Amino acid sequence: MIGNWKMHGSHLEAIQRVQKLSYLLDPADYDRVEVGVAPPFTSLRSVQTVVQMDDLRIRIAAQNLHWQDRGAYTGEISASMLAKLSVSYAIVGHSERRQCFGEDNRVVNRKAKAAMRAGVTPIVAVGETLEQRERGEATAVIRGQVSGSLARIPTEAIQDLVIAYEPVWAIGTGRHAAPADAQEAIAGIREQIRGRHGSAADRVRILYGGSMNPGNVAALMAKLDIDGGLIGGASLDPDAFAACVRYWK
Numbered sequence: 518m519i520g521n522w523k524m525h526g527s528h529l530e531a532i533q534r535v536q537k538l539s540y541l542l543d544p545a546d547y548d549r550v551e552v553g554v555a556p557p558f559t560s561l562r563s564v565q566t567v568v569q570m571d572d573l574r575i576r577i578a579a580q581n582l583h584w585q586d587r588g589a590y591t592g593e594i595s596a597s598m599l600a601k602l603s604v605s606y607a608i609v610g611h612s613e614r615r616q617c618f619g620e621d622n623r624v625v626n627r628k629a630k631a632a633m634r635a636g637v638t639p640i641v642a643v644g645e646t647l648e649q650r651e652r653g654e655a656t657a658v659i660r661g662q663v664s665g666s667l668a669r670i671p672t673e674a675i676q677d678l679v680i681a682y683e684p685v686w687a688i689g690t691g692r693h694a695a696p697a698d699a700q701e702a703i704a705g706i707r708e709q710i711r712g713r714h715g716s717a718a719d720r721v722r723i724l725y726g727g728s729m730n731p732g733n734v735a736a737l738m739a740k741l742d743i744d745g746g747l748i749g750g751a752s753l754d755p756d757a758f759a760a761c762v763r764y765w766k
């Protein structure tokens with residue numbers, strides 16, 4: 518379960534949020550579910566300090582990165598900089614980056630590869646818009662995003678990465694995908710990966726994202742191919758996020 522905090526809160530609020538989350542979770546939760554938070558860049562260092570000082574089993578994720586390791590790229594952050602801050606995961610290709618910042622599959626692919634070179638596991642986000650779904654194009658769009666975003670990534674690396682299926686129409690709308698529809702889309706992604714990478718498909722973790730919350734997490738997680746959640750809005754409230762982590766209780 519990864520909490521995507523997006524552009525919300527100062528580093529002081531991030532400290533409070535991660536501390537509160539740590540009080541709510543106990544060892545059995547971490548044994549069962551890998552828990553991560555993706556704060557804004559300005560909060561990564563503070564969250565890392567809390568995680569290290571209190572020896573927390575909370576993984577740190579970044580929301581984005583640049584595909585070059587260094588250079589004249591004003592305003593950008595590289596994978597090696599993130600790795601130095603104990604960042605384990607980086608979201609690449611979130612629909613907000615695809616839509617608001619013009620990121621296409623080529624860029625997402627470069628970012629995913631850069632993350633892996635630095636030892637940061639990419640969480641590659643894919644998902645169709647409402648218009649694409651209504652035109653019956655969802656499957657083709659997802660297929661194109663998966664193949665483009667994962668191009669030229671070898672099978673050994675594929676098995677360790679994380680994919681997030683996030684239908685754009687479900688993100689931040691309070692309208693989550695029906696569990697059966699999410700399962701169908703995610704099973705399709707897994708089969709696509711199996712076609713190219715064989716049994717690596719069984720190891721790759723595929724998350725659902727889009728208005729996941731304590732009320733719907735159990736029904737979504739009950740589906741065979743849904744391995745976890747990428748949670749935006751509900752992750753800003755530690756109580757709600759902890760309840761999502763404990764979907765199995």
Ligand code: PGA
Nearest residue numbers: 688689727728748749750
């Ligand atoms: P949401 O966001 O849970 O607020 O819909 C999910 C995401 O964008 O990762």
